[in-house]
Amino acid sequence: MTQVNSSVDTDASSRSRIKIERRVNPKASWTFTMYLLATVIGLGLTALLLLTSGADVIKAFTTLFNGAFGSQKAILATLAKSTPLILTGLATVVAFRAQVWSIGQEGQVYSGAMGAYFGCLIFAGLPAWLYITLVVLSGMIGGALLGGLAAYLKDRYDVNEVISTVMMNYLIVFLLSYLIGGGPWTEISTTVVYQQTGPVPSASELPHLLGSSKLHLGFVFAMVSAVICYILLEKTPLGYEIRAMGFNPIALAYRGTNIGRTVVLVMAISGAIAGLAGVSQIFGTSHRLTVDTLYGLGYTGIIIGMIGGLRPLGTVVAGIVFGGLASGALYMKLLAQVPAALIPAMQGILLLTFLCAGVAARYKIVRVKSDG
Amino acid sequence: MTTILKAVNLTKRFPGVIANEDVNFELSAGEVHCLFGENGSGKSTLSSCLFGFYQPEGGHIEIEGEIANFKSPRDAIKMGVGMVHQHFVLVSEFTVLENIVVGTHEAGWRLDMFKARSRVTEICNEYRINLDLDAYVRDLAVGQQQWVEILKALYLDAKVLILDEPSAVLTPKESERLFRIIDHMRELGLSILLISHKMIEVMKSDRVTVLRKGKVVGTVTPADVTPQDLTRMMVGRDVELRMVRDRASNLSETPEQVLLVENVSYRDGRGKLALDDVNLHIGKGEILGLAGVSGSGQKELFEILAGVLIADEGKVSLDGEQIQGLPSRQYMDRGVGMVPDDRFREGLIPEFSIRENMILGWQRHDDYTSGMFLNHKQIGIIADGLIDEFQIVAPSGATPVNHLSGGNAQKVILAREFIHSSKLLLANQPTRGLDLGVIEYVYKQIIAKREEGYAVLLASEELEDLLNLSDRIVVMSGGRITGIVDPQTTSIEDIGLLMAGSEKETAA
Numbered sequence: 001m002t003q004v005n006s007s008v009d010t011d012a013s014s015r016s017r018i019k020i021e022r023r024v025n026p027k028a029s030w031t032f033t034m035y036l037l038a039t040v041i042g043l044g045l046t047a048l049l050l051l052t053s054g055a056d057v058i059k060a061f062t063t064l065f066n067g068a069f070g071s072q073k074a075i076l077a078t079l080a081k082s083t084p085l086i087l088t089g090l091a092t093v094v095a096f097r098a099q100v101w102s103i104g105q106e107g108q109v110y111s112g113a114m115g116a117y118f119g120c121l122i123f124a125g126l127p128a129w130l131y132i133t134l135v136v137l138s139g140m141i142g143g144a145l146l147g148g149l150a151a152y153l154k155d156r157y158d159v160n161e162v163i164s165t166v167m168m169n170y171l172i173v174f175l176l177s178y179l180i181g182g183g184p185w186t187e188i189s190t191t192v193v194y195q196q197t198g199p200v201p202s203a204s205e206l207p208h209l210l211g212s213s214k215l216h217l218g219f220v221f222a223m224v225s226a227v228i229c230y231i232l233l234e235k236t237p238l239g240y241e242i243r244a245m246g247f248n249p250i251a252l253a254y255r256g257t258n259i260g261r262t263v264v265l266v267m268a269i270s271g272a273i274a275g276l277a278g279v280s281q282i283f284g285t286s287h288r289l290t291v292d293t294l295y296g297l298g299y300t301g302i303i304i305g306m307i308g309g310l311r312p313l314g315t316v317v318a319g320i321v322f323g324g325l326a327s328g329a330l331y332m333k334l335l336a337q338v339p340a341a342l343i344p345a346m347q348g349i350l351l352l353t354f355l356c357a358g359v360a361a362r363y364k365i366v367r368v369k370s371d372g
Numbered sequence: 373m374t375t376i377l378k379a380v381n382l383t384k385r386f387p388g389v390i391a392n393e394d395v396n397f398e399l400s401a402g403e404v405h406c407l408f409g410e411n412g413s414g415k416s417t418l419s420s421c422l423f424g425f426y427q428p429e430g431g432h433i434e435i436e437g438e439i440a441n442f443k444s445p446r447d448a449i450k451m452g453v454g455m456v457h458q459h460f461v462l463v464s465e466f467t468v469l470e471n472i473v474v475g476t477h478e479a480g481w482r483l484d485m486f487k488a489r490s491r492v493t494e495i496c497n498e499y500r501i502n503l504d505l506d507a508y509v510r511d512l513a514v515g516q517q518q519w520v521e522i523l524k525a526l527y528l529d530a531k532v533l534i535l536d537e538p539s540a541v542l543t544p545k546e547s548e549r550l551f552r553i554i555d556h557m558r559e560l561g562l563s564i565l566l567i568s569h570k571m572i573e574v575m576k577s578d579r580v581t582v583l584r585k586g587k588v589v590g591t592v593t594p595a596d597v598t599p600q601d602l603t604r605m606m607v608g609r610d611v612e613l614r615m616v617r618d619r620a621s622n623l624s625e626t627p628e629q630v631l632l633v634e635n636v637s638y639r640d641g642r643g644k645l646a647l648d649d650v651n652l653h654i655g656k657g658e659i660l661g662l663a664g665v666s667g668s669g670q671k672e673l674f675e676i677l678a679g680v681l682i683a684d685e686g687k688v689s690l691d692g693e694q695i696q697g698l699p700s701r702q703y704m705d706r707g708v709g710m711v712p713d714d715r716f717r718e719g720l721i722p723e724f725s726i727r728e729n730m731i732l733g734w735q736r737h738d739d740y741t742s743g744m745f746l747n748h749k750q751i752g753i754i755a756d757g758l759i760d761e762f763q764i765v766a767p768s769g770a771t772p773v774n775h776l777s778g779g780n781a782q783k784v785i786l787a788r789e790f791i792h793s794s795k796l797l798l799a800n801q802p803t804r805g806l807d808l809g810v811i812e813y814v815y816k817q818i819i820a821k822r823e824e825g826y827a828v829l830l831a832s833e834e835l836e837d838l839l840n841l842s843d844r845i846v847v848m849s850g851g852r853i854t855g856i857v858d859p860q861t862t863s864i865e866d867i868g869l870l871m872a873g874s875e876k877e878t879a880a
Contacts, residue, residue, distance in 0.1 A: 241735065244721045253680070255732045
């Protein structure tokens, strides 16, 4: 019996005590209440932060909300912003559910974008639908290879995946900087050299949706990925193995499942999804390969996956909320004179309160009469 | 006799269960008092409360008539209560003396090893404990490590010594010595609280308090009762402990060989020879018992026979086919079932439902999939059928196994391994920690498998059970087989000698 039984005496003279007990079966309503409370506390703390920066809190929150969800255009922009975040969030879900602590989503976004850019160069001239398909696939392969490499190092040489993925994040961003900052992929310009490639061929661009100038096919990829992740985890033997590995890899290995192979698969799938985030960002939004447009997507994805409770649906919701924060931040910055740097701070605060809510949902507070 | 330690209406709850309810209990000065009960009856919880590890919700503890409010074991130690846990808490890279002295309240900033050594030597002489103080703990046998733990408690001036199933890790010889010294300690005025479920030890103590489902059934003097009375108090009903085996059905003298193990050796991660040239065979319809103190190589042997571990040398053949070196998957496909000794760690995914655990290892099998998906409906039907068949008590098949009692969890493993295997059943300590009723059930199931023609390898700490169930018994010590004996002509004492390492020349 390993339950935590921390008891807190409220008042030495009183005969009843407040105790915190672990719930045997967490109730949905209680869980919901906890997350609502987390949101309120998170916004409250953010308000404090806004106050210290001298901004008008009410105005800031209003513009933030309007900028994120206030109009159809705003919503479409939010969904566009959320697209890569949902994908990196899902990549986190697949890895973390297996308790493979990959921090490599960031690097896999870069390697995915690079794979796709490479694809758009070599497959140019093919029929449109085949061209886009191959570009997307080469992006996914780019992410999967980097993820698979970390898994191979873990399986073969017992290299801790946290270390290897973080290190590879650095390596891959330097490789990209070389390729686009003087290397073969650098944009040829007569005046100055930017750290970027030239525009991708227009035939390889992801088509826009609903006539919007921002929302593109990548959002459909994100939604389909979420559904596939759900089916993978809940309905397939591989998903069974991923979840079992997350809870007890020893018993899984005892009953004949090859753990090393499962780790490689998990990391390859996770990498492919993260790679897709890179593809959608480059071919749906920026239309050229740069570091700036990809920076931080992978790390934010970890936060989103965690806030989403490592579940595909929760991750979609969290991704859209964070997309809204990012999208609304621009308006907030313009209209309420709030520094945009407060947005990552706000995301951090929300992550902390949500993680606390996740723990709190598993406990309850009870009053007990004590006769001592 | 004066009462040294007293529990008054002690109540301790865990979420969903009451581990101790209104427990009243007295320990007199200079007595050996035994706490007796099945697993889950609340013995460990009670002793953990008495040692300050848990804080009771109701009731209180008195030490020599004064109310003691233990916030942590530190408080209990200050009041003269010492405890030796089943799992030792020793630093293996330290010497015996260092282990005893380090971390005690007397240590302070500067260790006076010279003074400490003379105190420990004095204690050793007083209690007639014979131990090399400068030996490294890693070099000590399990039985000797236990003495280090006991010395740790005595060094802290314990007046009350709580021993949690001290003989579980000992050979019969070692435990005999332990109880001789316990007797001597009692004569010197120490009070001993002994937690045990072994009848012989219980009958030797001064008084016995029987616990059942967290409550005290009664406190009796062993001289006034029979073992049968105590068992009835513990279980609440009569139990048929002896498995009646029909040995007449075992007439074929040379049964077909199912498993053949030849010259298997294995060195563990630290370079220790865990298995040293092991040879054995099991025939169709035969139960081979495996005896040995824990750490004698049984676990490694089981893992090698299940394909989880790969031996450094030697051959393992199943039905004449050499399979050593293949992945465990291949063993399972060839009909090998395994009941591991650490069931929640090695046999189950605790957070998974009963249904999901029923297919662990077989999640890709055609019976449980349709196309590339799991067939949850089919899994549910088969698993729920097994829940009925094996009388697993649970609200539903969707209940996570970590909500089940040890016995029901073990039945999940048995059900899974029984239906998915066909030739060889490996059962390592299948009854450890289970209630008598469930033990009876597990043994009946194993015998049924034997009747079906399975070869069975059965390891157990309960030597009597091994003698009753096995067709032959192999005894291991220090990674070697020290003897293969016929249970009908061998006594527990003989097996004990083999367990301690003396080789037997004649094999049965």
